[in-house]
Amino acid sequence: MSNAAIASIHVDATGAEQHGVDQHDAHQHGVDPGLAPDPRRHLRALPTPSVRRAPRLVHGVLALAGLAGIVAAQLGLTVVISEGAYTLNALGGESSALARTEQALGEDVAVLASPQHVAVAADELGMLAGQPSQFLTLSGTATAGGPDALHMQVPALDRFGMYVPNALLQTQPQIAATVEQVREEIAPYPGMLLPAGEGAPAAAATDDAGAAAAATTETGAAAAEAAQPAPGTLLPAAPGE
Amino acid sequence: MAAKRKRSRSGMRTAMVAILTFALLATFVVRLADIQLVRAEALNAEADGRRGVSQTLFGTRGPIVDSAGTVLAESVDRWDLTVSPQYTRDLEPGIDAVDEELTVGDALVQIGGITGDDPHDLQAMIYAELERNPDSDYLMLADGLDARQYEAVRDLGIPWVYLRLNPQRVYPAGSVGGNLVGFMGTDDPLAGIERSQDACLAAHSGQRTFDRSADGTPIPGSVVTEPAVDGGSVELTIDADVQYQVQQLTAQYTSQLRARSGTSIVMRTDGTVVAIAESPTVDPNDPTAAAQRDRGSRAFTAAYEPGSIFKTFSWAAMLDLGLIERTQEMSVPWTYSGQGTRVRDAHSHPVEQWTAAGILVNSSNVGMVELGQQLDRDDFTDYLDRFGFGERTAVGFAGEQDVPLRDLGALDPQTQLNVLFGQGIAATPMQLASAYQAMGNGGVHLPVQLIAGCTDAEGEVTAPELPAGQRVVSEDTARSTLEVLEHVVTDYGYDTFPIEGYRIAAKTGTAQMAYADGSGYDPNRMMISVAGVFPVDDPQFVVLTMYDSPQTIRTSGGAIPAFHDMVNLLIRHYDIPPSTTPASNVPLEWTADQP
Numbered sequence: 001m002s003n004a005a006i007a008s009i010h011v012d013a014t015g016a017e018q019h020g021v022d023q024h025d026a027h028q029h030g031v032d033p034g035l036a037p038d039p040r041r042h043l044r045a046l047p048t049p050s051v052r053r054a055p056r057l058v059h060g061v062l063a064l065a066g067l068a069g070i071v072a073a074q075l076g077l078t079v080v081i082s083e084g085a086y087t088l089n090a091l092g093g094e095s096s097a098l099a100r101t102e103q104a105l106g107e108d109v110a111v112l113a114s115p116q117h118v119a120v121a122a123d124e125l126g127m128l129a130g131q132p133s134q135f136l137t138l139s140g141t142a143t144a145g146g147p148d149a150l151h152m153q154v155p156a157l158d159r160f161g162m163y164v165p166n167a168l169l170q171t172q173p174q175i176a177a178t179v180e181q182v183r184e185e186i187a188p189y190p191g192m193l194l195p196a197g198e199g200a201p202a203a204a205a206t207d208d209a210g211a212a213a214a215a216t217t218e219t220g221a222a223a224a225e226a227a228q229p230a231p232g233t234l235l236p237a238a239p240g241e
Numbered sequence: 242m243a244a245k246r247k248r249s250r251s252g253m254r255t256a257m258v259a260i261l262t263f264a265l266l267a268t269f270v271v272r273l274a275d276i277q278l279v280r281a282e283a284l285n286a287e288a289d290g291r292r293g294v295s296q297t298l299f300g301t302r303g304p305i306v307d308s309a310g311t312v313l314a315e316s317v318d319r320w321d322l323t324v325s326p327q328y329t330r331d332l333e334p335g336i337d338a339v340d341e342e343l344t345v346g347d348a349l350v351q352i353g354g355i356t357g358d359d360p361h362d363l364q365a366m367i368y369a370e371l372e373r374n375p376d377s378d379y380l381m382l383a384d385g386l387d388a389r390q391y392e393a394v395r396d397l398g399i400p401w402v403y404l405r406l407n408p409q410r411v412y413p414a415g416s417v418g419g420n421l422v423g424f425m426g427t428d429d430p431l432a433g434i435e436r437s438q439d440a441c442l443a444a445h446s447g448q449r450t451f452d453r454s455a456d457g458t459p460i461p462g463s464v465v466t467e468p469a470v471d472g473g474s475v476e477l478t479i480d481a482d483v484q485y486q487v488q489q490l491t492a493q494y495t496s497q498l499r500a501r502s503g504t505s506i507v508m509r510t511d512g513t514v515v516a517i518a519e520s521p522t523v524d525p526n527d528p529t530a531a532a533q534r535d536r537g538s539r540a541f542t543a544a545y546e547p548g549s550i551f552k553t554f555s556w557a558a559m560l561d562l563g564l565i566e567r568t569q570e571m572s573v574p575w576t577y578s579g580q581g582t583r584v585r586d587a588h589s590h591p592v593e594q595w596t597a598a599g600i601l602v603n604s605s606n607v608g609m610v611e612l613g614q615q616l617d618r619d620d621f622t623d624y625l626d627r628f629g630f631g632e633r634t635a636v637g638f639a640g641e642q643d644v645p646l647r648d649l650g651a652l653d654p655q656t657q658l659n660v661l662f663g664q665g666i667a668a669t670p671m672q673l674a675s676a677y678q679a680m681g682n683g684g685v686h687l688p689v690q691l692i693a694g695c696t697d698a699e700g701e702v703t704a705p706e707l708p709a710g711q712r713v714v715s716e717d718t719a720r721s722t723l724e725v726l727e728h729v730v731t732d733y734g735y736d737t738f739p740i741e742g743y744r745i746a747a748k749t750g751t752a753q754m755a756y757a758d759g760s761g762y763d764p765n766r767m768m769i770s771v772a773g774v775f776p777v778d779d780p781q782f783v784v785l786t787m788y789d790s791p792q793t794i795r796t797s798g799g800a801i802p803a804f805h806d807m808v809n810l811l812i813r814h815y816d817i818p819p820s821t822t823p824a825s826n827v828p829l830e831w832t833a834d835q836p
Contacts, residue, residue: 085461100388103317107387110312110413115485135818144819147740147809151802154493163492164485166415167526 116166119156124178129153157182292452292460299408300444300698303472305422305434308693311481312413313422314435314525319409320386322356322394326370326377328401338398348399355393356383385409410435416524417485420538421477421517421691423639424525431528432536434475434692436639441695441703444472473697478513478690486810488518491786494803495520498769498791504539505786505807506674510774512687512710514636515782515811517671540674541638544667548752549604549797550772550785551663554676555613556601557722558624561684561714564615567721569597570831573608582655584610587751598725599829602732604749606662613661618650621660627713628676628686630668635688635707642669663752674785677772680746681780684719685710723777724825730773732829737802740809742819747773747784747804749797754790766790769797771804778822782811 111117132146156162157179162169170176276284305314332343346364353360363382370380384407386394391404410425423433430436447469451459487505495503507515517540523531559565573593577584584606593603600608625631631646644667649660656665668676671689679686687710694704714722726746730738739745754766770787774780786803793799811817 081461085458089458097392100318100392104388107317107411107413110315113311114414115417115482116415119485119489129813132813133816144742146819147743147812150806150809151737152490152493152497152806156489163496163520164416164488164522165524166417167524167530168411168413168415 111166111168111171114166114169116156116162116164116169120162120169120178123155123157289452292454293450294453294459295448295450298447298449298466298469299406300446300469300471301408302410302444303442303474303698305438305442305475305477307418307477307479307481307484309480309482310476313418313477313481314410314412316408317411318388319384319407320391320394321381321405321407322352322383322386323379323381323403323405324367325401325403326367326380327375328378329367330401332399337400343399348397348402351397352382352394352399352402355390356386358383410525412525414481414485415526416522417481417488418477418479418517419523419525420519420536420540421479422525424523424528424536432639433525433538434477437637438475438692438695441473441475441697445470471698473695473703475695476693478509478515478693479517480515480814483507483811483814484516484518486814487516487807488520488522490803490806490810491518492520492522494786494800495788498788498793498799500788500791502535502539502789503787503803504543504670505803506540506670506784507807507811508674508678508689508783510678510681510780510783511690512675512678512682513690513693517691537640538638540670541634541636541641542669544642544644544669544672545768546664546666546752546755547668547673547770548663548750548768550673550748550750550752550770551666551668552601552604552609552661553680553722553726553748553772554625554628555609555616555621555661556597556725557680557714557718558621559612559616560597560721561624561718562616562620565597565612567596567598567725567827568831569612571595571597571600571608571611573600573605573611575607577607577610580654582658584658594831594833596828596831598728598827601725601748602728602829609661610658613658616661618648618657622646622649624713625666627711628679630666630672630676634671634675635705636671636691638671638691641671644668644672663750670785670787673772674783677774677783677785679713680719680722681774681783682719683716684712684714686713723774723780725827726773727777727825728827728829731824735798735801737805740805740812743775743808743812743817744777744820744822744824745773745775745808746777747771747775749801751795751797767795769795769800771797771800773804773808775808776817776820777825778820781815781817782808784808784811 129150134146135144137144154163156164161179169179302316304312304316306312329345331345332339332348334341337343346360349360349363352358353363366382367380370377386404394402394404412419412422412424421433423435423437424431425435430439430442435442447467449464449466451465452463454460487507491503491505494500503518503520505516505518507517509515517538519535519539521531521535523536528536556565560567571594573595575586575589575591586606587604593599593605595603595605595608597608597612600612625646631644633641633643647666649657652660652665659665675686675689678689688707690705690707692705694702696702723746726748727744729749730745730747733749738747748771750768750770750772752768752770753762754768755761756763766789768787768789769791770785772783772785774783784804784807786800786807788800788803791799
């Protein structure tokens with residue numbers, strides 16, 4: 001409606017060329033006699049205030065709403081960030097707790113995988129060293145055997161403890177119990193006879209050496225060396241053998 | 242009039258408002274200037290102090306691993322449990338975060354249950370500390386708490402307990418390689434690889450600074466982190482399984498022979514070390530349990546006069562120079578004297594018809610002296626130098642001895658002769674093993690290698706810089722010498738020595754030990770040893786085993802079963818197939834043609 005009014009003023013001011021164009025407008029304002037143009041008055045105040053009030057309100061509301069939105073968003077963002085900081089802190093704590101657990105378990109595994117633990121546990125289970133590999137010869141039908149037996153077959157653990165000690169194994173209850181048990185079985189006391197493992201192998205080795213010397217009498221020096229000197233015998237002053 | 246008064250009152254009001262406004266403004270400006278300019282620095286510092294937090298980030302010291310990655314040394318987190326004695330108090334529900342009253346005694350009982358300490362001892366420690374200083378704020382009740390104990394103590398929530406991180410070094414394999422790996426003091430590495438490779442292993446601490454909110458949470462955006470750099474990982478050439486078994490054998494034979502100590506070395510013929518075993522040994526988890534002299538590695542630090550196992554090198558030098566031939570026929574009595582010198586064999590024997598090979602196999606001192614008549618002492622010194630005697634090995638072990646070579650030509654005539662059979666010259670066990678390595682490697686001496694490399698935190702591997710190898714004797718000489726030494730294993734008179742099907746070259750030695758003051762040889766002290774290379778047709782390993790002052794068997798026969806077992810062990814462990822070539826057959830004796 002107000003557009004029609006402006007258009008009508010325009011028509012009056014510019015003349016009749018556009019009259020036909022604005023016929024519809026003219027007809028419209030003919031419906032509204034209060035705003036009928038007075039041909040004698042060329043200037044009059046436009047009813048602008050009522051025209052501009054409505055858009056301003058919308059803009060204001062929009063602006064305020066936008067501002068409120070920004071503030072709310074800022075607030076939300078801050079809340080989320082600080083919430084994130086707490087989450088981060090909590091997750092960091094959880095991560096270090098899990099890292100501690102991992103480390104504790106890794107330590108357990110490393111100690112359980114140590115050669116000493118494996119050896120003592122195998123002894124405990126009654127396991128023996130495996131047979132050496134046999135080798136097939138491509139040329140013939142025979143298998144070539146691996147090496148012979150070791151001369152020294154002693155358990156990893158005796159009453160004096162482990163030959164290759166590991167202080168960390170004391171924290172393993174099962175091994176600690178085994179060590180304690182072996183120690184108690186033959187607790188040494190003053191004047192006790194040495195168990196077979198201590199004296200016998202030495203004697204056996206001497207016997208072996210003696211037998212070997214007898215077998216190869218032509219190497220006199222070796223035979224003489226092989227025989228263990230009796231107690232009190234002076235060792236030869238010359239070096240080597 | 243009324244209007245005028247009204248106007249002047251209004252003027253006065255305006256003026257007063259203006260004055261008040263300006264006064265207020267002036268106050269603010271002064272205050273602002275005071276805060277922003279005059280006291281700015283102090284206030285900023287105070288604010289930073291309240292909010293800003295700086296934490297040291299500790300890097301982890303790198304691990305030491307064997308060639309298969311088995312961890313021999315690593316760092317783990319441990320915690321010290323400290324309390325504030327002056328603030329120890331009972332906890333009340335409502336005031337503290339506890340559901341029911343928790344007295345100091347109850348708290349100590351709970352702590353003792355976790356750490357394994359007697360609560361009365363803990364209480365006594367607190368009383369003693371308060372007696373000493375009533376305002377004491379620090380007392381360490383227990384140290385070395387592991388992760389589980391740490392969490393258990395932390396969950397008690399006792400406000401006067403503080404747990405302090407204190408990383409520690411552990412050695413999961415215990416004394417396996419303990420002499421090589423070394424150990425740490427409170428802060429610094431004290432021995433072994435820990436000390437010599439500290440530059441690779443040590444970590445560099447970082448720092449984290451941030452502003453913290455009232456409840457201690459880092460304020461987002463204020464965190465500045467300078468990350469810590471973890472230490473590198475040192476990889477050794479040793480094999481922990483073989484190391485364990487060789488240590489076990491060395492310890493058992495040391496105990497059986499009732500020797501003072503035993504040392505065994507297993508090397509590959511490319512110069513890399515597989516195992517170095519010592520008995521008695523050190524468990525780096527508890528180094529103080531071992532005597533001071535047992536905490537290092539005698540293989541590197543204990544030079545001695547090697548005796549007969551040294552004959553191999555003088556014999557090989559003479560063969561390489563073309564001075565002797567393996568089948569050269571000699572008549573060897575048991576004593577030699579001339580020009581004021583006197584040499585005897587270990588045992589009296591009639592004049593023997595030995596070849597040059599027979600002299601080495603039967604380990605005759607007199608025979609060696611007679612063969613060495615033509616050997617120029619300068620040439621011999623050159624050979625010994627190239628074999629690696631007289632200098633530290635490339636390992637550079639902490640406390641390693643070099644034993645400089647003396648000018649052999651300047652020695653007295655007796656010592657010049659003695660050097661031919663390993664007296665009057667000293668060497669470390671490692672130098673001897675390394676010289677045998679040259680014999681097993683076709684005559685080329687390669688530097689001893691114990692450290693395979695250092696891998697830093699970013700995964701970059703640095704291999705150690707090693708000197709180039711050096712040819713000592715010709716390939717032919719090395720092979721010929723090993724073939725002669727094969728007869729020591731088969732024909733020396735010990736059926737505990739050979740392993741059927743395998744060609745093994747070895748030399749025994751019974752060395753006299755000099756008194757520490759140099760006043761001669763100790764008649765009660767012998768070093769028995771066997772050194773060898775196998776398989777002779779394709780040498781792969783060098784084995785040296787030696788025992789100081791054995792009591793039950795006092796000749797090298799005592800070390801022969803140990804050598805056999807170590808070779809046996811290597812054959813089993815590495816599945817070495819039997820030799821496919823026939824055993825060597827060098828004549829050791831000769832018979833004069835009957836006229």
